[in-house]
Amino acid sequence: MSVEDAIRSKRGTSTKWMRYPRDVIPAWIADMDLGIAPVIAQELIERIDNGDLGYPCAEVESRLIDAFSDRYLERFNTPLDPALGIVSTDVVQSIVIALMTLTKPNDGVIVQTPIYPPFLQSVNDTGRRLRENPLVQTDRGWEINFDELEKLAGEPDTSLLLLCSPHNPTGRVFTQTELVRVAEICSRHRVLVVTDEIHCDIVFEPNYHIPFASISPEFAARVVTLTSATKSFNIAGLRCSVVHFGSAELKECYESIDSHLRGSVSTPSMLAATAAWTKGDNWLKSTLALLRENRDYLTTFVLESGLGLKYSPPQGTYLAWLDFRETKAAASPQEFLLSEAKVALSPGPDFGQPGIGWARLNFATKPEILSEMLERIGTALS
Ligand SMILES: Cc1ncc(COP(=O)(O)O)c(C=O)c1O
Incomplete structure (x- = not known):
């Protein structure tokens, strides 16, 4: 059995592996093929063995918020008051609710394209500009x-910047200098910042993640931070995230959407996220080392293939934003590679107008699979 078939046979509920036919290697949606941390598995198995899947007690939620706040302090040197944090089903849900409650219809919302597609959809779907x-x-x-x-x-109707930091799909990890300038501009024009930091743990040295809430104590009250353990710890199917507000006023506005409409988060997902953030760092460290090797392998391929392919190597995330404009796949790289290489990337245009001629490749997979994938891409493009 090939490595791909071995993974596919275990991942029968995974859209990454189930969407395309068996002969296609999936490198699209942001899930990893690198398993999960044993501490997460232990936590979930224990709950199941004990038949402990009833409604959660309040401590389950507060332990998760504490784990989030301790992590931001220890890992990123950023104190965030747990009393201003809440759990949410997923980050995209929180983006939509933040837009609905913290801005008005027709307000302008700034996004930095190319961008994770739900940023664009959520602004359009909520009737913002x-x-x-x-x-x-x-x-x-x-x-x-x-x-x-x-x-x-400075446009009169602009009220919010939806920041993606680290940035999906380019893999940029913004520096202190850059974030200070962003904060100065937003402060000058009284623009709120909602910062999606879901990729904060997947950062390759010497780069390091700086939470936007840490940039300026004066401006921190106008920042909403969204994050989750789901990307770094490969548990997106569990659905759980955290929202932190810079002020009680912002939290109150957000919570004006009925709590039943916001929905409640499942007990297993909160326990898994807490285990990840409190006990999962050894697993994360070895996973990061492998991702870095994959990133470097991909960089060598792009530089040495002589196929006209280009990219700026990502400083963080396990996503590569590839420029096919000077290759024979330029017209539609995703469709070309799906049919000619049997490799499924994410289509560039989904990430906004600047994505025409580009595609996103997810390199969070086994090195053997990455190597097979790149060999197929190389053959199809040559
Ligand atoms: C920047 C960013 N935000 C949010 C998400 C999705 O988060 P969730 O599944 O919690 O909605 C992703 C998934 O890839 C992402 O890259």
Whole structure:
């Protein structure tokens, strides 16, 4: 049995592995093929063995919020008051609720394209106006266009910046200097910041994640932080995330959406996230080392393949934003590679207008699978 078939045979509920036919290697949605931390498995098995799947006691939720707040302090040197944190089913749900409760219909919302597609959908679906501030690719990699950001933030109806940090799909890990400039601009124009930090743990040294809430004590009251253990610990199917508000006022506005409509988070998912954040770091460390090797392997492939393929290696995330514009797949890289290489990437245009001619590749897989995938891509493009 091939490595792909072995994984597929165990992943019968996984959309990553089930969406495409058997001969296709999936490298699209952001799940990893690297298992889960044993501490998470132990936690879940114990609950099942004990038949302990009733309604959760309040401590389950508060232990999770405490684990989140302790982690932000220990890992990122950022104190976040647990009393201003809540659990939420998923990050995208929290983005939608934040837009509905913290902005008004027709308000302008800034996003930095190319961007994780639900950012675009949630702004459109909630009847807000999309204000795109495309990142700019330079010799140093992807950079923020601060002049344009200043201009968009200054538009009278702009009320919120939806930040993705680290950034999906480019893998940029923003520096202190960059984030300070973003905070200064948003502060000047009284623009709120909702920062999606779901990829905060997947960062390759010497880069390091800086929570936006840590940037300026004066501005912190106008920041909403969204995160989750689901990306770093590969448990997206469990559905659980955390929202932290910079002030009680923001929390109150967000909670104006009826709690039953927001829904409650499952006990196993909260226990799994707590186990991940309190006991999962050895697993995370070895997973990060493997992801880094995969990233470097991919970089060598792109540089040495001579196929016209280009990219700026990601500083974080396990996602590669690949530029196919000078290859024979330029017209539609995702469709071309699905049919010619039997490799499923995410289509660039889903990430906004700048994504035409691009596609996103998820390299969080076994090295053998990555190697097979790149061999197929190389053959199809040559
Ligand atoms: C930036 C970003 N935000 C949110 C999500 C999804 O989070 P959730 O499943 O909690 O909605 C992803 C998934 O890839 C992501 O990359």
